[in-house]
Amino acid sequence: MLFWANRISPTLDPEFIVQSFGHFFEIYQYFIGPNGIPIFGRSCCYRLAAAPPLLAASMHHPKLWQGKARLALTNTWSYFLKHGALKYGRVTQGYFHDDEDLLENYSGRASPLWSLRSLSLAFYLVPDHHLWETEIEKLPIDISSYDRYFDNLNIRITGDTVTGEIVIFPNYKESSSGQKLNTTFKRMSSMRRLIQYFVK
Numbered sequence: 001m002l003f004w005a006n007r008i009s010p011t012l013d014p015e016f017i018v019q020s021f022g023h024f025f026e027i028y029q030y031f032i033g034p035n036g037i038p039i040f041g042r043s044c045c046y047r048l049a050a051a052p053p054l055l056a057a058s059m060h061h062p063k064l065w066q067g068k069a070r071l072a073l074t075n076t077w078s079y080f081l082k083h084g085a086l087k088y089g090r091v092t093q094g095y096f097h098d099d100e101d102l103l104e105n106y107s108g109r110a111s112p113l114w115s116l117r118s119l120s121l122a123f124y125l126v127p128d129h130h131l132w133e134t135e136i137e138k139l140p141i142d143i144s145s146y147d148r149y150f151d152n153l154n155i156r157i158t159g160d161t162v163t164g165e166i167v168i169f170p171n172y173k174e175s176s177s178g179q180k181l182n183t184t185f186k187r188m189s190s191m192r193r194l195i196q197y198f199v200k
Contacts, residue, residue, distance in 0.1 A: 002017045002020060002021065002056075003021075003056035003059070003121075005017070006060075017060070018060045018061070021056065021057035021060045021061065022057070022060075022061060024053060024057055025053075025054060025057040025058070025061065025064075025065055027150050027153070028053055028054060028057075029054065029065075029068055029072070029139055029140055030140050030141075030146065030148060030157050030159060030166070031050070031157065031166065031168070032050060032051065032054070032072045032075060032076065032139060032141075032166075033075065033139060033141035033142075033159060033164050033165075033166050034075055034079065034141070034142070034164040035075075035079055035164050035165065035166070036050065036075060036076045036079040036080055037050040037076065037166075038165075038166050038167065038168055039095055039102075040168045040170075043104060043107075043111070043114075044094070044095050044102045045091070045092070045093050045094060045095075045102065045103065045107065045111055045112040045114075045115070046111070046112065046114040046115055046117075047076075047080060047085075047095060047115065048076060048077060048080055048085060048091065048112075048115030048116070048118055049114055049115045049116070049117040049118045050072070050076050050118070051069065051072040051073040051075075051076045051118050052117055052118045052120075052121045054068065054069040054072045054073075055069045055072075055073060055118070055121050055122065055131070056121065057069070058131065059131070062130065062131070062134070066130070066131050066134040067134050067135055067136050067137030068137045068138070068139055069131070070131065070132075070134060070136050071136045071137065071138070071139055071142075072139060073118060073122060074136070075139075076118065077118070080096065083096040083097075084096050084097045085097075085115075090112070091112035091113060091115045091116070092112060093107065093109075093111065093112050100188055100193060101187045101188050103188070105192075140159060141159040141160075141161060141164060141166060142161065143161070144161055145158075145159055145160050145161045145162070146158065146159045149172060154170070154171060154172055154173055154174075155168060155169065155170055155172060156168075156169040156172040157169070
């Protein structure tokens with residue numbers, strides 16, 4: 001949203017927008033690794049659209065982050081394509097293959113096409129844009145393992161350089177203090193599966 005707002009009206013508080021992108025990139029770069037982005041939150045079928053925020057942020061801080069943004073885009077697409085995220089010329093409704101248990105009530109056949117947002121932003125740039133000429137730089141997971149806590153998000157995130165695994169712990173303050181959180185993965189009920197069948 002901020003990226004396109006800046007493109008439409010470059011004089012609309014550009015200092016705030018640049019600063020916001022900077023703060024965002026500092027955190028979000030820890031979410032993406034060689035295995036794409038871990039299952040986190042809702043709308044998992046949009047998973048191929050994980051990199052655009054980094055691409056957008058890097059355009060405001062090209063010397064700092066464009067190399068990392070390129071790697072994030074490459075990692076995300078290559079990893080999910082390798083694991084079956086495209087089938088019969090469409091993006092699947094799941095994390096890898098089609099998986100109805102990962103769909104939301106509002107998910108439809110075209111929902112996974114939100115994944116193409118990453119390509120929309122990439123193709124927005126002309127072929128000779130300096131982003132494509134920038135050398136790829138390592139993401140944090142490629143440099144060393146980490147265990148970070150971001151207080152403003154109440155999230156703990158760990159990364160293992162050896163395995164490439166990234167784990168996100170939401171609501172960390174509550175869970176670490178012993179509070180029981182409803183984080184159990186629930187499969188789709190028979191009734192909802194039946195409704196989903198007819199809606200599709």
